[in-house]
Amino acid sequence: MKQILIACLLLSTATSQKLPDGFLQMWRGLAGRFQPGCAEQNGVELEETRKIIERLEAPDEGPIHCYITCVLDNLNFLTPEGDFDTSVVVDRVHFFSSEVVDGCVYDDEDRCRRVYMSTMCALYAIAEE
Helix, strand or coil: CHHHHHHHHHHHHCCCCECCCCHHHHHHHHHCCCHHHHHHHCCCCHHHHHHHHHHCCCCCCHHHHHHHHHHHHHCCCECCCCCECHHHHHHHCCCCCHHHHHHCCCCCCCHHHHHHHHHHHHHHHHCEC
């Protein structure tokens, strides 16, 4: 049931929200060097990856899931199981609180999908109208 509610929330808010001012610049500084390699490794166009942060548009597709996982792995934001390492994420991304990060735990056997759903949950949690 929790998975259905999260999916509905993601779909209903996708068109009306944006990330806080400064988030995009901060994210590019952190993740920019990993994005091209992770995009290539997962067969995703780099332009498509920019939409994830710029417009909160991230198709629920395997290559996108694994692209996000690749970037977050390179940032050491994930545990081996695919959960957020809360202390690392909160320390490096001041937009996220531990409550947001810990509240966005998605249970899925597919590690890439787990990371994708948890990431989108966290992004929507800090998004603004």
